Amino acid sequence: MQKQKRLILVTNDDGYQARGFAAAVELAREFGDVIAVAPATPQSGRSQAITFGEPLYLDKRHEEEGLEIYSFTGTPVDCVKIAFDHLLLDRKVDLVISGINHGSNAAINVLYSGTMGAAIEGSFYGIPAVGLSLTDHSPDADFTAAKEYGRRIVQSVLESEREDHGPLCLNVNVPDIPLVEIRGLRICRQCRGLWREEFFPRETPNGRRYFWLTGAFNNYEPDAPETDEWALRNGYVAVVPVQIDMTAYDYMPYLERILK
């Protein structure tokens, strides 16, 4: 009996021209046919944003046996939606890969990240989703290690029997060090911390003031070895399973008491 070929959806937030996207497409092709839909322009920091009230354009950028690449003028989440709810309406998708992101999405960044917004959205559709990020922002980052660990993780996820603890979505961050120096992977929890922003005021040529947002991450628990930030700083690939139920159950008894 011939096994049906797998189908992988690839997306990202840096846009369809990013090198990390090409790396994710190459990685995905090792596992089956690939439909890739990425934003037409960079959409970093777009979180789980969706677009309504604006028309969106879909363009096929490349087609060959087993691969189609599209750009879409919306957010990363819009890309996932147009893939599932338009392009792939009659096809079974086996996995979503979002990335490979140029830059870390560890800790609180999971909430701001367009890469992870797309991965979370993918997991809503009942299939596993893997967000892959490399802790190097540069356009010419070296994706060798991220691809190798991405490959191992994708293979394990595709070949393992599922357990139903809700949608399976992984936030995978790879440290920016040579593959041989990586000490392995760690299953982690999201590190606590906050971006403390600095706003740099400037002036336009005609004297109007504007601001650039910049910031630095304050790690509230730098010594906690169970966190993704610790893993990355100590040479490990950090894998955090991500949930979509945002309910803070611990707060419920308190609220029952103070609000009723």
Added chain:
Amino acid sequence: MQKQKRLILVTNDDGYQARGFAAAVELAREFGDVIAVAPATPQSGRSQAITFGEPLYLDKRHEEEGLEIYSFTGTPVDCVKIAFDHLLLDRKVDLVISGINHGSNAAINVLYSGTMGAAIEGSFYGIPAVGLSLTDHSPDADFTAAKEYGRRIVQSVLESEREDHGPLCLNVNVPDIPLVEIRGLRICRQCRGLWREEFFPRETPNGRRYFWLTGAFNNYEPDAPETDEWALRNGYVAVVPVQIDMTAYDYMPYLERILK
């Protein structure tokens, strides 16, 4: 001893000109001085998006004793950041109110919502945050009931001793029915479900195809009385405490087994 006046930060995602924003400002003023910073233009569905790589403009729109209103050209989260990290650097804020949103943010909408993105961001700064939404999208919605329940909740939160289960962020949704018909409030969990999108293709005058994103919410558990969707459909105000740790702890043993 004179008690120092409270300071409330108000923001939203519908923009500084929305009637729901004016309602939230009025509500907040009952509890202290108000700094209000809202997007210059509507930012619905912007989730927890942040803006970098683009300059942002801050404009003071109104000032009177105990009240300052600003517009900011970024996302709802950018508004919270410019408030805490620029405007209010040397002041203690007691509470963040985001809203009152024109439209529901119950169930999975908590992840797409700019209103809730801003509320979540506010809670990062270590103070309680309340996102307020009314299940009526119309610009001339009646905010009477939402204000009344918002008032009760804000009062309870401000006057209760804190318990530390992490940042306190509430997703409050008010059904679109007259105040007298509301049956009270319920502490709920986030309902499971998915927006299934439909993309309507159209053509520009010069023949280029584009898409409008529209969708319908599929409720996976319409009969679960502990969910926010059930509460709203049955005439209750739904209060869901929201957490910022996205780690899916239940999945960790499974991942330890399949990935290592």
